[in-house]
Amino acid sequence: MSETNLIGEAMYHLAETLFPICRSITGEGVRQTLKIIQEHIPLTIKEVPSGTSAFDWTVPKEWNIVDAYIEDPDGTKIIDFKKNNLHVVGYSVPVDQVMSLQELQQHLYSMESMPEAIPYVTSYYKERWGFCLSHKQRMSLKEGQYRVYINSSLTQGFLTYGELIIPGETEKEVLLSTYICHPSMANNELSGPAVVTYLAKWLLELPRRNYTYRIVFVPETIGSLVYLSQNLGVMKTNVVAGYNVTCAGDERAYSFLPSRYGDTLADRVALHVLTHKHPEFVRYSYLERGSDERQYCSPGVDLPVASIMRTKYGMYPEYHTSLDDLSLISPAGLQGSYEVLKDCITLLERNARYRIKCLGEPQLGKRGLYPTISTRESGQTVRSMMNFIAYADGTNDLLDISDIIRLPVDQIYPILDDLIDANLIEQIW
Amino acid sequence: MSETNLIGEAMYHLAETLFPICRSITGEGVRQTLKIIQEHIPLTIKEVPSGTSAFDWTVPKEWNIVDAYIEDPDGTKIIDFKKNNLHVVGYSVPVDQVMSLQELQQHLYSMESMPEAIPYVTSYYKERWGFCLSHKQRMSLKEGQYRVYINSSLTQGFLTYGELIIPGETEKEVLLSTYICHPSMANNELSGPAVVTYLAKWLLELPRRNYTYRIVFVPETIGSLVYLSQNLGVMKTNVVAGYNVTCAGDERAYSFLPSRYGDTLADRVALHVLTHKHPEFVRYSYLERGSDERQYCSPGVDLPVASIMRTKYGMYPEYHTSLDDLSLISPAGLQGSYEVLKDCITLLERNARYRIKCLGEPQLGKRGLYPTISTRESGQTVRSMMNFIAYADGTNDLLDISDIIRLPVDQIYPILDDLIDANLIEQIW
């Protein structure tokens, strides 16, 4: 097995380890998750008290849950949180009651369109309780008195997130953001932290990095809002590109969702990589957004953040149900996302503007970069290098030149190495 | 009959009243026309003396006409100005002569291609006289001596126009311009004044107006030149958008003719309304212009003026002939133009730039604008509002946002009302 496959397997294994934990936007599930990730990378775990303001929002109470179940009229436990944590509506308040089926129905959530699946439902900002179950099971419930029991707590506590800053040669930053707030779901949750953890490991091992890397594991929405409200100044100054990493583990597609105007460096880099490596990728509009780019790209925040995914949230049938389980993701699926993001980072690290140091064409021949005899055929051989030089005028970055000379960056890297070795070209950051 | 239909009928009735009057670019016909309009709206009538300079032009002598006819060799009145004022070439000098048919032919105008129609012919800037008649009638003329009689006068007088300024909350202005210089023709003349008169009535009745409205009834070309030469400074400072209203009464088409570069607010607003309400509209080039936009959009004048029409002048066979009569226009035709222009004005009044007041997405839930429970289905319901907010960053006006989020302004107005009520958004004019 190659090293490459090993990383896919390792990411899948991390997702497996994290899968059973009951996460929400606050609580012990988030802490446990971050501690396991800390075994891989030197994450700093931060705690923000309930009641803290974050722009238009407030950190809610911390929610924890010990147990929950429903007993049917016969006293049989027909729904059990310990078997599947999706059974409880996220942020359910405690309850211990006996009630009729009719009364119970007001608190049940199921999906007629997917009768086998338990839907994922939350109620973060209004206190209520509820249970989720498959529509098939719901249909089988008989009349009678049911006992409902939720042993949960909503207390003044904390919102928890993880942060890792990997310094580079400049203070300019690349942001990687993923979320850790869903209970047992695989593609729309654990694929993101798994891929970001292993990207961080790779970045930490690089001999040098031009950029500083800001890597965050936050609860979605409220977590990114909290993080932004506490770091907006430095991020607006420093972040040159960022990616929200989610739904990164299946093998069905590659997907791209742009930043608000779709014209940032993050967009250009992702589009270049996907266009050349996975030309069949699905290109979404920002109107179809749904994750933390909603905050990172909001007016006044305006960070250059795009999303690279496999199948986008909301676009696969298992999304936000119990069917988004470990069978939906694979080592190869995770590996694909990891490789694309690695390609993006590699490109970011080289995407300076370039300027040729001499006027007129350089004499490549005296540097061994040109054939010494001119025949009719020899003209084509150094054409790519000459084309690169022609547009290395200090106004174009690598992506611009790649577009103009119609050569993917992978094929330009060796040319660039030769020109830098020959001291013919300078970088402008 | 609904109020809406009543306005169409009322506009048609006004056109009927104005139809018989013999208008030209100066003279009693213009005064009579403006006085009738004054019965509907508080128009100011202004008089500009013959000889007054207007940029490269000079106000000509005032032309008035009492009677005109041709008697055939038998003494029969075969052409009679009192029966159709199109029979006399506009600005004909007086004549009272007997002449041969051959000599008379030099002074006759008819259209071989439309043998039943009397063509409309003028000679404002060179003194001559002439008669217009159907080609059919012309062909029937027999040899012999004809008496030609025109009792007209060309004197030092005035050019007359009407102006109505309806103040708004800002000094910034919207211009509505139409012309009152053609004799008895319906679509290419009276449809314009009729629609503009009723738009003025509607504007006067509005509880508030953001913009000030400058409404002018001028003789075409020389009238707009005179008006511009006397008001250019304030108009260049204040006018943000304007429409030339002409050929507004038939039911055959909607047409749009842009400003000189086609990129002004007037263009954007008209194109939005026509595209969404009448997507089959005909889009002309400025190269096909032919009315007062020639002056309003001329180099150095550069006002943001476009034209919204039903069937464009020159594009319907009856244009500039006696067949452009009251049967060519209808209450419904006039009503259509009235509604489109009302929609344009409504949009102008709301087309601020918008800026969301908080960083990050606002928490709509605490304002009752978001479902409190998150299910897989609930995500779509507030998407339009969130999309509006995403682009309400202070750089986009309503039209920009409408284009970006692909939602017609009619569907954005209620969202806008909600956001303004919730104090989440500010307008930037």
Place this chain on the structure above:
Amino acid sequence: MSETNLIGEAMYHLAETLFPICRSITGEGVRQTLKIIQEHIPLTIKEVPSGTSAFDWTVPKEWNIVDAYIEDPDGTKIIDFKKNNLHVVGYSVPVDQVMSLQELQQHLYSMESMPEAIPYVTSYYKERWGFCLSHKQRMSLKEGQYRVYINSSLTQGFLTYGELIIPGETEKEVLLSTYICHPSMANNELSGPAVVTYLAKWLLELPRRNYTYRIVFVPETIGSLVYLSQNLGVMKTNVVAGYNVTCAGDERAYSFLPSRYGDTLADRVALHVLTHKHPEFVRYSYLERGSDERQYCSPGVDLPVASIMRTKYGMYPEYHTSLDDLSLISPAGLQGSYEVLKDCITLLERNARYRIKCLGEPQLGKRGLYPTISTRESGQTVRSMMNFIAYADGTNDLLDISDIIRLPVDQIYPILDDLIDANLIEQIW
């Protein structure tokens, strides 16, 4: 025979005269060529010493050759420089040896794909010797000892070029550049100097010129580099447009190769002329460049230079072989290039920005430019003039207006003359 045809014939005759001379990037062949051109136009011949720096390059030693041949094992002269100067690799060092066929093969160049053609080969910057021959002849060589003889010299000498500055009313310049460094080849060499010589004659005879014309005959690459390194300041300040003239003599096609970004005045003018006169022309990308535009358009040099050709170098099979002889070019082929370049220069001379002198439309009637009687038909007759005036707002040059009003410049010239005569318009350079 018309004057036009006479010029085509004259250009062809000049090419015939220059054909037999053995040119290279330095040496007596260049001097002889320039002296013959001097008989037609008052060219200044300049000499730049070997060893002179030109940006990243150095002027090489001067190469001259007296004789060269190969004798076969029977003592028969089978290859003779005096019969075709393409037989010797350009810049071959002297040699006088007897060697086996096997050893000789290392010094022979032929083209298997074109067995009848002698290829054109050079080795300017590495000292070697070699012979070129048809592949057919090469295949017929038998085993044995061959005598190879090249009587050439590489000495501290000069690079020679010709320059002609034709002054105009402004110091702003148009550049015409062609090259004089290939041995006996017709389309890819002599067509360029022939056409440029006769364009210079025409320019010299013009009663007035707005622009100054800088006309250079240089050895390709090293010559333009030398010329630029000595004239860059004045050229960057003054040159508004330029053309590299090459491959201008065949009848197969018209071709256009743009400047580096394709947006200069030279590009716009050439595209206008070719689009309207030869709409079938072939449009190349700058990525397909191959002549002195490589230097003129290089980063930091940035001159507005494009190439107008008949069939582009490299795109016809005879290119860089002995088959590119006088049968490949014709008087008509040369004439075509001459006419296109004359049209470009004519357009450059008139391509001011234009501004109408009055506000509002001018009253054309009082200047005899408009019919005095308005009939339905008369509106179209002055439309082109009115359209020109509508966009003569001081922001558009003639090419812009031509594009906007969709009228080729040839049809605008008489309108322009009328408006200038009427003092209605001003030029802005």
